[in-house]
Amino acid sequence: MLIPTTIAGSLPKPAWLAEPKTLWAPWKLDGDALAQGKQDAVRLALFDQEHAGIDIVTDGEQTRRHFVTTFIEGLDGVDFASRQRVRIRNRYDADVPVVNGPVSRRHPIYVDDARFVRTETTRRVKYTLPGPMTMVDTLFDAHYRSREKLAWAFAEILNAEAREIAAAGVDVIQFDEPAFNVYFDEVRDWGVATLERAAQGLPCATAVHICYGYGIQANIDWKQTLGAEWRQYERTFPLLAQSQIKQVSLECANSRVPLDLMALLAGKDVLVGAIDVASDRVEAPEDVAATLRAALAFVPAARMVACTNCGMVPLARDVARGKLRALAAGAAIVRRELEAA
Numbered sequence: 001m002l003i004p005t006t007i008a009g010s011l012p013k014p015a016w017l018a019e020p021k022t023l024w025a026p027w028k029l030d031g032d033a034l035a036q037g038k039q040d041a042v043r044l045a046l047f048d049q050e051h052a053g054i055d056i057v058t059d060g061e062q063t064r065r066h067f068v069t070t071f072i073e074g075l076d077g078v079d080f081a082s083r084q085r086v087r088i089r090n091r092y093d094a095d096v097p098v099v100n101g102p103v104s105r106r107h108p109i110y111v112d113d114a115r116f117v118r119t120e121t122t123r124r125v126k127y128t129l130p131g132p133m134t135m136v137d138t139l140f141d142a143h144y145r146s147r148e149k150l151a152w153a154f155a156e157i158l159n160a161e162a163r164e165i166a167a168a169g170v171d172v173i174q175f176d177e178p179a180f181n182v183y184f185d186e187v188r189d190w191g192v193a194t195l196e197r198a199a200q201g202l203p204c205a206t207a208v209h210i211c212y213g214y215g216i217q218a219n220i221d222w223k224q225t226l227g228a229e230w231r232q233y234e235r236t237f238p239l240l241a242q243s244q245i246k247q248v249s250l251e252c253a254n255s256r257v258p259l260d261l262m263a264l265l266a267g268k269d270v271l272v273g274a275i276d277v278a279s280d281r282v283e284a285p286e287d288v289a290a291t292l293r294a295a296l297a298f299v300p301a302a303r304m305v306a307c308t309n310c311g312m313v314p315l316a317r318d319v320a321r322g323k324l325r326a327l328a329a330g331a332a333i334v335r336r337e338l339e340a341a
């Protein structure tokens with residue numbers, strides 16, 4: 001099938017599970033009710049994706065409060081009680097947990113969730129994990145005193161988790177590395193290497209998602225500083241092209257990314273972001289089709305996947321559902337054109 005569709009990962013949560021349009025929203029349930037509520041939310045996320053016509057589905061990240069923090073909560077060596085202020089991705093300050101000893105995985109974190117989503121759908125499943133560099137960038141490190149050493153420790157933990165998630169039968173494991181758009185020297189020196197360590201030996205396809213973030217104010221302000229052309233991917237794509245990672249997800253819709261940068265990803269599957277997650281405007285299928293057609297100048301159809309720019313967790317649910325339908329319908333337009341040609 002040409003140009004299958006998928007999403008970056010997250011979807012909004014039902015209002016009975018967590019406050020809508022809020023990052024890090026606390027759970028509204030607890031105990032067994034929370035466990036059941038998360039599973040019901042995963043079922044709804046799958047329902048919405050399947051009814052929209054999305055081909056490679058996710059759990060909508062319904063079982064996690066945040067794409068990085070929730071994973072780190074499952075680790076030893078991180079103190080969530082004592083917080084230190086740091087600057088995340090050189091963009092905004094946050095009071096973050098402190099690494100105060102060797103980090104290790106206390107128990108499998110998302111493995112049961114991955115098994116659950118596998119049993120609830122017959123479609124291909126993608127499972128998302130944070131990448132090592134992005135994890136490092138959300139913590140204050142009082143133990144390793146080295147971003148690189150901490151990243152290698154996280155990579156080993158991620159690999160153990162990813163192997164168990166792959167064994168649950170998922171088709172793609174994607175690591176989210178928005179930090180790759182900020183720390184270019186570190187990406188070159190150890191970022192791609194630690195990412196490959198996290199993905200080492202996995203029997204399923206592997207992906208990395210890089211982006212310009214959710215539509216939150218700090219990201220909108222940052223984008224204003226990036227100039228007329230966003231060429232950040234120019235530094236990372238050649239490194240990823242030589243890596244073992246099979247798929248690369250990037251932002252294309254309503255962004256100033258020169259699409260010809262995708263030509264630097266020769267040999268990789270490219271997840272073309274054709275849905276703007278920083279806007280409540282629901283794209284028309286023809287908008288999505290136009291983005292995909294433009295990308296076809298630089299990515300062969302056989303290696304193209306239609307995707308969202310980033311996660312949709314901060315959006316209203318009806319907006320996210322509309323965007324899912326637009327994504328599937330837009331990809332279908334281009335698929336029909338290619339098949340007719």
Ligand SMILES: [Zn+2]
Nearest residue numbers: 211213310311
């Ligand atoms: Zn993203």
